[in-house]
Amino acid sequence: xxxxxxxxxxxxxxxxxxxxxxxxxLEPPKKxxxxxxxxxxxxxxTYRPYPGVPTAIRGATVFDGEGGRIDNGTVILADGKVQAVxxxxxxxxxxxxxVDGTGKxxxxxxxxxxxxxxxxxxxxxxxxxxxxxxxxxVHPDVWAEHSVWPQDPGFSRALVNGGVTTLQIxxxxxxxxxxxxxxxxxVPGRTTQDMKFPGAPYGLKMACGENPKRVxxxxxxxxxxxxxxxxxxxxxxxxAVAYKKKWDDYYANGGKMPDRDLSMDTLKGVLEGKILVxxxxxxxxxxxxMIDMSKEFGYHITAFHHAVEAYKIADLLRENxxxxxxxxxxxxxxMEAYDAIPENIALVQNAGACAMVHSDDPNGIxxxxxxxxxxxxxGQRAGIPNLSEAVAWxxxxxxxxxxxxxxxxxxxxxxxxxxxxxxWNGDPFSIYSRPERVWIDGAVMxxxxxxxxxxVSDFELGQPGEGDVK
Amino acid sequence: xxxRSALAALLLLTTAPVSAETIAFxxxxxxxxxxxxxxxxxxxxxxxxRVVAAGQGVQVPAGAKVIDAxxxxxxxxxxxxxxxxxxxxxxxxxxxxxxxxxxxxLFNAAIxxxxxxxxxxxxxxxNRADGVTRALVAPDTAKSIFAGQxxxxxxxxxxDPITKARAFQFVELGQTGADDAGGSRASAHVLFRNALRExxxxxxxxxxxxxxxxxxxDVLLTRFDAAALVPVLxxxxxxxxxxxxxxxxxxxxxxxxxxxxLKIIIVGATEGWLVADRIARSxxxxxxxxxxxxxxxxxxxxxxxSNVGRMLAAxxxxxxxxxxxxxxxxxxxxxxxxxxxxxxxxxxxxxxxGQAFEAITSGPAKAIGMGGQxxxxxxxxxxxxxxxxxxxxxxxxxxEQVFIDGVQQPLETHQTRLRExxxxxxxxxxxEAYRH
Numbered sequence: 001x002x003x004x005x006x007x008x009x010x011x012x013x014x015x016x017x018x019x020x021x022x023x024x025x026l027e028p029p030k031k032x033x034x035x036x037x038x039x040x041x042x043x044x045x046t047y048r049p050y051p052g053v054p055t056a057i058r059g060a061t062v063f064d065g066e067g068g069r070i071d072n073g074t075v076i077l078a079d080g081k082v083q084a085v086x087x088x089x090x091x092x093x094x095x096x097x098x099v100d101g102t103g104k105x106x107x108x109x110x111x112x113x114x115x116x117x118x119x120x121x122x123x124x125x126x127x128x129x130x131x132x133x134x135x136x137x138v139h140p141d142v143w144a145e146h147s148v149w150p151q152d153p154g155f156s157r158a159l160v161n162g163g164v165t166t167l168q169i170x171x172x173x174x175x176x177x178x179x180x181x182x183x184x185x186x187v188p189g190r191t192t193q194d195m196k197f198p199g200a201p202y203g204l205k206m207a208c209g210e211n212p213k214r215v216x217x218x219x220x221x222x223x224x225x226x227x228x229x230x231x232x233x234x235x236x237x238x239x240a241v242a243y244k245k246k247w248d249d250y251y252a253n254g255g256k257m258p259d260r261d262l263s264m265d266t267l268k269g270v271l272e273g274k275i276l277v278x279x280x281x282x283x284x285x286x287x288x289x290m291i292d293m294s295k296e297f298g299y300h301i302t303a304f305h306h307a308v309e310a311y312k313i314a315d316l317l318r319e320n321x322x323x324x325x326x327x328x329x330x331x332x333x334x335m336e337a338y339d340a341i342p343e344n345i346a347l348v349q350n351a352g353a354c355a356m357v358h359s360d361d362p363n364g365i366x367x368x369x370x371x372x373x374x375x376x377x378x379g380q381r382a383g384i385p386n387l388s389e390a391v392a393w394x395x396x397x398x399x400x401x402x403x404x405x406x407x408x409x410x411x412x413x414x415x416x417x418x419x420x421x422x423x424w425n426g427d428p429f430s431i432y433s434r435p436e437r438v439w440i441d442g443a444v445m446x447x448x449x450x451x452x453x454x455x456v457s458d459f460e461l462g463q464p465g466e467g468d469v470k
Numbered sequence: 471x472x473x474r475s476a477l478a479a480l481l482l483l484t485t486a487p488v489s490a491e492t493i494a495f496x497x498x499x500x501x502x503x504x505x506x507x508x509x510x511x512x513x514x515x516x517x518x519x520r521v522v523a524a525g526q527g528v529q530v531p532a533g534a535k536v537i538d539a540x541x542x543x544x545x546x547x548x549x550x551x552x553x554x555x556x557x558x559x560x561x562x563x564x565x566x567x568x569x570x571x572x573x574x575x576l577f578n579a580a581i582x583x584x585x586x587x588x589x590x591x592x593x594x595x596x597n598r599a600d601g602v603t604r605a606l607v608a609p610d611t612a613k614s615i616f617a618g619q620x621x622x623x624x625x626x627x628x629x630d631p632i633t634k635a636r637a638f639q640f641v642e643l644g645q646t647g648a649d650d651a652g653g654s655r656a657s658a659h660v661l662f663r664n665a666l667r668e669x670x671x672x673x674x675x676x677x678x679x680x681x682x683x684x685x686x687x688d689v690l691l692t693r694f695d696a697a698a699l700v701p702v703l704x705x706x707x708x709x710x711x712x713x714x715x716x717x718x719x720x721x722x723x724x725x726x727x728x729x730x731x732l733k734i735i736i737v738g739a740t741e742g743w744l745v746a747d748r749i750a751r752s753x754x755x756x757x758x759x760x761x762x763x764x765x766x767x768x769x770x771x772x773x774x775x776s777n778v779g780r781m782l783a784a785x786x787x788x789x790x791x792x793x794x795x796x797x798x799x800x801x802x803x804x805x806x807x808x809x810x811x812x813x814x815x816x817x818x819x820x821x822x823x824g825q826a827f828e829a830i831t832s833g834p835a836k837a838i839g840m841g842g843q844x845x846x847x848x849x850x851x852x853x854x855x856x857x858x859x860x861x862x863x864x865x866x867x868x869x870e871q872v873f874i875d876g877v878q879q880p881l882e883t884h885q886t887r888l889r890e891x892x893x894x895x896x897x898x899x900x901x902e903a904y905r906h
Contacts (some may be wrong), residue, residue: 021713077658122764123771161763161775254618312902331593332797333561333886341885351895362764370804370865370883377866381859425814431807431864434815449816460765464716464744465772469763 031213032162032254040269043145045196049441054078056092057423060101065108065397065412069390075106077419080442085413099437104413105428107393109165109186109412109420109440111400112365113278113325114271114305114358118148118169118184118192122362133170133179138236139225140204141262142179144169148192153467154362156455157184160446160469161366163435165420166197168404170205170305173280174215176223176233180206180266180405181278183404187440188455198383201405203302204270205281206233208290209336230289237297240267276302276326276405282336284312303403305358307338307348314351324353325404327364328371328378345372345395346379346387356399372396373429389429418442478861486630488519494530495857498539502847503546507824514544516853517874531534534894535801538859539870545827547603547854549845550799551757551819551834552737552791555605555656556587556594556623561796567591568794570773571610572618579665579702580636580694582636583609589623589631592884593797598625599881600759600800600871604633604844606757606834608640608710608789615647615658616640616665619698620710622838624854626874637838638708638735639699639897644718645769659721665691666729669699678781705731708838710757712737715769716744716817723796725753737842740770743777746784755837756781757791760805760829770774777786778809789833802830807863826863841878 055077062073062403074090084090092098119131125357130147133139139282148169156166165186171178181203184195208229217224223232243264250258269275281287281304294301303323304310308331310317310324317324326348331340348355357372359365376392401411410418419442426433438446449454456467471794493516500512502524511530514521522531530536542609559567569586572578587607588594597605607825608620622633642650643658651658668691672678678697685693709732711722719739726732736742737757742749747758763775774780781788790802806829812820821829835845842848847855853876860867872879898905 078552122766123768124766125768157763263566310890312892313895329605329800330798331530331596334563335560336562338592339884339888341889343889347889347892362766363761366763367804367808370808374804374865377868381868382893390898429802429866431866432811432814451817460771463771465765465774468772468774468776 021457035254036257037250037251038260038265040274040292043143043193045096045188045198046191047189047196048191049080050187050443050445052077052080052419052439052442054093054096055099055124055439055442056096057099057101057106058092059088060104060106060423061427062392062413063105063107063393064130064391064414066414067390067394069388073106073411075421077421077439077442080419081376082413082415082417082419082421084415086265091285099423101423104426104436105420105424105433106413107424107428108397108411109422109438110163110396112158112164112359112368113303113356113403113406114360115158115167115169115365115456116172116360117158117167117362117365118150118152119144119171121149121152122154132174134174134215137176137212137221137232138263139179140177140264140266140287142171142296142425143182144171144179145182145192145196147171148182148184150189150195151458153457153460154365155186156190156457156467157469159366159438159452161434163422163438164365165438165440166401166404166406167365168203168278170203170278173205173207173211176212176229176264177236178207180275181205183406185440187445188457191201195405199406199409201303202269203273203278203404204266204275204419205278205280206290209280209332210285211280226286230293233293234296237267237293240264240271241297244268244271256372270299271297273300276403278303278305280305282306282308284309287313288316291316293323306360308344310335310353311341311347312373314353317348318351318353323356325356325358325403327360328357329376342374342378343382343384345375346382346384349379349391349395350384350386354399354402356395356403358400368396369428370431373431376429390392392429477657478512479828486626487628488623489853490518491876492517492531492534493537493873494534495537495539495855496530497728498542498544498857500524500847501543501545501824501827503828503845504848505824505828508543512544512845513624514855516855516876521847521849521851522855525563537709537857542870543858543860543862543867545856546831546845546851547849547856547874548601548802549832549834550597550602550605550791550802550828551608551789552793553605553799553832554590554599554610554688554794554796555607555625555799557583557607557609558796559588559591559593572612575612575691577618578612578614578641579616579618579698580692581609581619583607583618584632584635587621587623587631587818589626589629594625594631596797596885597799598627598872598879601803601858601872602799602857603872604638604835604854606838607801610794611642611646611650615642615650615661616695616699617642618774620839622844624683626877628879633844634840635851636707638710639702640710640712642712643722644713644715644738645767647711647731651772655718655721657825659688662725663728665696665699666703667891668696669703670753672696673700674702685830703729703731705733708733708735709833711734714738714740714767716741716772718769719745720748721747721829723754726752732766735745737791739781740777741772742786744772744779745816746781746786749781750785753787755787755789755891757789757834757837759793760790761808770894773781775808775812776819779812779821782821782825783819787809787833787837788829789837789856790829791834804865805868806830807865810863823863
């Protein structure tokens with residue numbers, strides 16, 4: 001459509017030019033051709049919710065994902081949306097299927113803000129290893145969605161065992177600028193577009209620390225040091241600012257369209273606030289450097305991922321409105337994780353900054369709720385105040401939704417939001433509980449009591465175990 | 471005196487500290503690690519670094535130091551069934567802090583992992599503080615299918631970590647073994663057979679490492695490596711084999727037709743459920759990866775979380791280990807808890823609480839022939855006792871007191887010190903570096 005419009009406009013301009021020839025004396029001052037806007041969504045979501053039936057879950061303990069807890073609660077879903085959440089007296093419309101939630105729990109679907117499912121799928125073979133474009137440290141041009149293999153069996157495990165209904169797939173951290181992320185609904189699709197979360201903004205994966213300097217330093221290329229990391233990133237932002245100015249001028253005044261640059265397109269989107277910066281960064285001192293860099297060039301960092309030292313600068317994160325994306329207890333697997341502590345999440349929460357759990361792992365994504373349980377328990381044991389299960393559930397749903405720019409659509413049980421809902425067979429903070437039923441946009445995508453209601457990827461079909469998620 | 475007997479004598483002189491105290495843990499919920507469920511109001515008595523008695527109705531000896539465990543759980547410490555614990559302080563990118571794999575080493579089967587173990591590494595302290603008291607520790611393979619000889623260690627805060635040196639030989643015969651052998655499992659198997667053939671020749675000598683003994687000319691292994699396999703061949707040392715694929719498991723079971731004395735333990739066994747009845751008939755114990763449910767490689771296509779449960783139901787002696795993990799062995803109890811959670815999933819096969827706890831305590835101990843010595847509250851066992859804030863299979867609970875050989879252990883770590891330093895962030899009169 002954009003292409004057609006472009007041709008139409010160009011042809012129109014040519015016609016105009018012809019019709020005024022010969023009347024040079026009367027010609028008004030030359031006007032630029034109007035600017036043509038670039039399509040910013042050339043790989044649009046084709047996700048469509050599957051049908052569901054109006055459902056009311058009654059008698060369950062509800063964590064609403066915004067810090068609220070309702071005992072003996074009622075949750076009503078219809079038309080793909082959360083309709084109402086309340087107590088035992090909440091009226092249930094006629095024709096609604098009622099699920100007895102006695103002894104069970106209801107929560108919003110879990111959101112993993114940091115996954116590589118699809119771009120590093122199972123089985124882990126080189127042929128399908130598509131998460132890091134390590135040919136240059138600056139790759140804002142690559143888009144994770146073009147690497148995602150929708151048949152990765154890991155999606156089904158994350159859904160069924162982990163209750164993950166939304167996830168962000170990020171490029172890896174070998175590059176300083178790793179590329180664009182994609183946010184997916186955890187609904188199997190034939191194409192990645194079929195899974196794309198409608199209306200979710202893009203993210204830009206950036207990285208500091210060991211990985212970029214190791215990957216490129218070992219090739220004798222810049223960056224070889226942390227100062228090299230920053231210098232190269234700054235040089236790139238300088239170009240991005242200039243690129244944005246060129247396009248701003250063009251959009252304001254028209255004329256000759258500037259040359260397009262895919263990398264710069266992404267960074268321009270960041271400078272405009274349309275693309276969210278998801279910044280892999282472990283150490284406190286490096287996060288501070290990244291914050292200063294963002295101010296130098298006028299963009300905002302949405303979240304620091306793997307922020308194992310967030311607890312050291314939780315006040316700085318709060319003041320700058322930056323989320324910390326953390327593991328519960330991973331530590332010591334590399335130098336920049338040497339100071340990881342299990343109270344990290346609770347300390348960040350306590351400082352008033354935005355805290356959340358992530359997996360970065362196809363196994364961990366199946367147990368994010370257990371990570372939250374551990375982080376909560378570790379925080380409470382250390383005497384960190386104002387923690388509760390209802391608060392901890394924010395680490396799993398509403399805070400990641402905010403950091404993905406989709407909190408208006410999902411991440412909590414509020415009327416009008418997508419009915420991305422989990423029914424648990426017990427307290428989800430207990431190791432002995434699991435999701436029993438998962439709704440995404442009001443459609444049942446998993447039911448523990450119905451073997452037909454679980455996904456099996458193409459890869460696993462007809463193989464031993466066949467997508468076994470039990 | 472041979473080198474080996476000299477080493478053995480040295481080890482006898484440097485055994486870990488043992489407490490002479492008599493301690494009684496009373497009023498706790500007690501689980502002994504033998505497969506039974508927890509009992510409330512139990513008592514555990516230890517003396518001279520050994521367990522005296524555990525259970526309900528146990529008398530508290532006069533003069534015993536009494537620890538009231540009311541509202542707590544008292545159990546044996548966790549035994550990490552298979553690990554790299556103690557071999558690395560940092561698992562990646564920190565030269566000097568990782569001895570897991572002798573990348574460019576000249577020897578393989580002859581390697582004895584003991585000198586690589588550093589009891590002062592933080593992962594020892596962190597896992598100790600979470601109730602892991604013993605571990606089976608193996609090196610990784612490098613240029614051979616044989617990794618060398620692994621040890622059983624304790625995690626005590628002292629300089630004597632070795633419970634049993636050279637407890638087993640570790641060999642890779644799956645995908646890693648195929649890679650180590652040049653790219654094929656067939657090559658790995660012929661390398662294995664050849665190695666044992668060379669060991670057999672040396673076994674005929676009274677002193678296999680003596681250089682004056684001539685060997686055949688077509689040998690591949692160094693004399694030390696071949697000699698290290700003599701006790702394996704003779705069934706005097708365990709052979710721990712890592713395989714995941716069902717067909718690989720059967721090939722390992724089949725080794726005993728040619729080498730009947732082998733005392734095999736299988737680790738990994740992600741596809742074990744496909745051949746569970748045949749593993750059970752072989753009597754070979756399995757130390758399984760607990761919750762592998764992804765077809766993460768072509769040797770794990772049939773992965774399922776029900777694997778451990780199905781093998782157990784078929785009569786396999788299964789416990790839990792974590793191949794390739796040097797840091798997070800404390801997760802074993804969380805994973806064991808996950809196996810219990812499966813009992814509520816229709817169609818899945820889970821474990822009872824007692825089975826799951828056994829799988830991370832006495833299970834691996836029995837597999838390595840140390841049943842009744844570690845991982846258990848059987849009278850006479852090493853007094854490795856943990857007082858937990860609650861059910862240890864729920865990772866929300868923590869180890870509150872840890873005893874190894876009856877010695878109460880410090881639970882402070884680099885992590886706990888950092889937590890206290892940064893608990894409050896407002897600027898003080900001095901920088902954070904002065905808070906210690």
